[in-house]
Amino acid sequence: MGKGFNKDFLWGAASAAHQIEGAYLEDGKEMGIWDSFAQKPGYIAHGENGNIACDHYHRYKEDVAIMKELGLKSYRFSVSWPRVIPKGYGTVNEKGLQFYVDLVDELLDAGIEPMVTLFHWNLPTAAYELGGWENPEIVKWFEQYADVVSKALRGKVKYWITFNEPQLFIGAGLTSGAYAPFERKSTESLMKISKNFFLAHGKAVRKIRKNCDNAKIGMAPTGEVVIPEKAESECIEKARKKTFSMTKEGFTSSIAWWSDPVFTGVFPQEAKTYFSEILPEFTEEERRIITEPLDFYGFNIYQGGGEPDIPGGYDRYSYQGSPKTAMEWNVTPEVMYWCCKFLYERYGKPVMITENGMANYDWIALDGKVHDPNRIDFIHRYILSLKEAVKEGIPVLGYQYWSILDNYEWINGYDKRFGLVYVDYWTQKRTVKDSAYWYKEVIASNGEIL
Numbered sequence: 001m002g003k004g005f006n007k008d009f010l011w012g013a014a015s016a017a018h019q020i021e022g023a024y025l026e027d028g029k030e031m032g033i034w035d036s037f038a039q040k041p042g043y044i045a046h047g048e049n050g051n052i053a054c055d056h057y058h059r060y061k062e063d064v065a066i067m068k069e070l071g072l073k074s075y076r077f078s079v080s081w082p083r084v085i086p087k088g089y090g091t092v093n094e095k096g097l098q099f100y101v102d103l104v105d106e107l108l109d110a111g112i113e114p115m116v117t118l119f120h121w122n123l124p125t126a127a128y129e130l131g132g133w134e135n136p137e138i139v140k141w142f143e144q145y146a147d148v149v150s151k152a153l154r155g156k157v158k159y160w161i162t163f164n165e166p167q168l169f170i171g172a173g174l175t176s177g178a179y180a181p182f183e184r185k186s187t188e189s190l191m192k193i194s195k196n197f198f199l200a201h202g203k204a205v206r207k208i209r210k211n212c213d214n215a216k217i218g219m220a221p222t223g224e225v226v227i228p229e230k231a232e233s234e235c236i237e238k239a240r241k242k243t244f245s246m247t248k249e250g251f252t253s254s255i256a257w258w259s260d261p262v263f264t265g266v267f268p269q270e271a272k273t274y275f276s277e278i279l280p281e282f283t284e285e286e287r288r289i290i291t292e293p294l295d296f297y298g299f300n301i302y303q304g305g306g307e308p309d310i311p312g313g314y315d316r317y318s319y320q321g322s323p324k325t326a327m328e329w330n331v332t333p334e335v336m337y338w339c340c341k342f343l344y345e346r347y348g349k350p351v352m353i354t355e356n357g358m359a360n361y362d363w364i365a366l367d368g369k370v371h372d373p374n375r376i377d378f379i380h381r382y383i384l385s386l387k388e389a390v391k392e393g394i395p396v397l398g399y400q401y402w403s404i405l406d407n408y409e410w411i412n413g414y415d416k417r418f419g420l421v422y423v424d425y426w427t428q429k430r431t432v433k434d435s436a437y438w439y440k441e442v443i444a445s446n447g448e449i450l
Contacts, residue, residue: 004447005390010113010398011443012074013067013420014355016120016164018050019407021080023057028093030086032122033132033180034410043182048413054405055428060103062430066421067404068110070436071443075112076354076400077103078120078164079149088127089141097152104156115159115400117220118146118204121169121180121410128181133170133193139200146204150211160217161298161354162204166197167222171252179411188278190252195280198261202289209292219262220298220354223255225339227304227317227332242307243342248274263347265291296397297343300355302327304335325378326359326416333381340389340396350395356382357402359409359416362433370422370433379439384450401439405430 018034025031038049056063067075081088083096100116107114119142123132127141150160163169170193172179185193201219208215228239246254246268256268265287267279282290302325306315314320323331340351358378362370383399390396406419414425420436423429441449 003391004387005396007446009396009446010074010115010159010352010400011439011446012072012076012113012115012398012400013070013404014076014400014402015056015078015404015407016117017078017080017083018053018120018122019403019409020054020056020405021083022050022052022055024049024051026057027083027095027099028086029080029083029096031125032080032082033125033128034122035082036125036128037180037182043180044411045413045415048408050408052425053408054423056405057099059428060099061106063405063421064103064106064110064112066430066432067107067112070420070432070440072112073443074115074159074398074400075107075404076115076117076159076161078117080122081119081145082122082124084149085141085145086124086126088124088130089137089144092148097148100149101152101156104153108156113159114153114157115161116149116153116157117161117164118142118149119162119169120164121173123169123181132181133174133196134185134189136192136196138196139203142200143203143207147207147211150208150215154212157212158214158216160208160212160215162201162217162219163197164220164354165222165300166258167253167255170194170197171250175250175252187275191275191278191280194252194257195282197258198280198282198290199286201262202292205292205294206289216295218294218296218298218349218352218354220300220352221255221258222300222355223253225255225301225304225335225342227306227334227338229307229316238307239338240342240345243338244268244346246270246274251275259297259347261290262294263291263297263349294349296352297347297349298352298354299339299343300402301335301339301353302356302358302402303330304332304338305330326361327412329358331358331378331381333378333385336382336385337388340386340394341392344394350397351389352397353386353399355400355402357418359418362406362417362422364422364424364431368431370431372433372435375433375435376438379435379442380450383442383447387447387450
């Protein structure tokens with residue numbers, strides 16, 4: 001049994017390129033699907049877009065200085081594919097690539113461990129117009145992209161993440177049509193898309209391994225983790241089974257669909273039952289590619305669920321008047337412990353919390369500060385739950401708060417503020433919130449003050 005967080009624990013914060021960078025057609029960058037669909041009416045709240053966002057492209061030095069002031073040990077960010085390879089394939093945009101070299105150098109100078117995510121949803125529009133994830137050529141395109149970025153950052157970046165949340169860019173983007181590119185693909189198409197995803201992931205891992213000595217590689221899925229009703233074996237097993245289950249209609253939102261093939265080489269049993277006739281087949285070489293060994297399991301976790309046991313479809317965590325964030329997400333700190341436990345026991349890899357945080361109703365007070373006690377309480381509760389997993393001996397590498405800055409929240413536009421740092425979108429002025437100063441003390445004590 002451990003006592004607390006390892007001395008090398010990666011306390012950090014996270015962001016995504018499209019949500020903070022702005023400079024959307026600057027220095028050779030071309031359109032991604034989130035740029036393109038934001039120009040069409042009806043897709044994004046209030047008709048907003050990420051054209052300027054937090055202007056991080058021009059203000060990254062100021063932002064890294066804030067991270068240093070807060071004592072962050074790590075910073076997880078994503079690279080913009082349409083900035084680095086504007087069409088998604090072919091010609092590399094050296095100016096776009098240089099931005100990430102400069103950002104990483106700035107982080108290293110500040111003593112902050114860079115953690116690079118290759119794909120956080122903004123697929124180059126030109127690649128999308130050629131079929132996107134349904135086109136088998138995307139495996140080669142993504143392999144080239146991974147090769148270019150990992151060569152540029154080798155010797156500088158240790159932690160790599162191939163994909164962020166396939167449950168959303170495929171599950172919501174291509175299954176339910178809720179996110180860009182707002183499509184509803186057939187089950188047969190989703191099988192092809194899934195196979196291309198797995199191969200693209202594996203090929204990217206190979207390129208990173210080849211180009212970067214001592215790389216630590218993972219991916220960052222999400223998904224619903226069910227909290228046991230009681231800490232009794234029967235309840236725990238029931239919750240575990242539900243956590244890794246899937247429905248025939250909603251298989252692309254499940255944890256097991258995207259994780260089992262990568263970590264075990266086989267699809268979950270339910271998938272074989274539902275889709276026996278059309279389940280993707282892999283040659284032996286393809287299977288070796290998709291199961292390229294990973295070093296950690298990254299997981300984005302905000303809320304958990306329970307078994308519906310209250311009339312009306314409610315459960316113990318979601319009912320009228322239950323604690324919720326500004327996103328209407330459940331406040332369920334216990335889920336942090338259970339996600340680490342379930343994921344480690346199933347996949348056998350150290351866990352990295354790659355996103356956790358809350359949207360709050362923040363504003364600058366009369367004293368010029370941003371007081372966000374609810375966020376402090378939220379983070380405190382979730383990290384205490386994470387600490388229970390660590391004490392139990394589950395290897396947890398780090399915690400990345402989402403997000404470092406208030407930013408462009410996809411289809412919600414700028415309504416939702418997740419940041420440790422308040423951004424005035426009219427002036428781009430940054431104001432460090434109370435929660436950030438509190439988090440600074442947590443980091444300085446390595447979690448011992450909790």
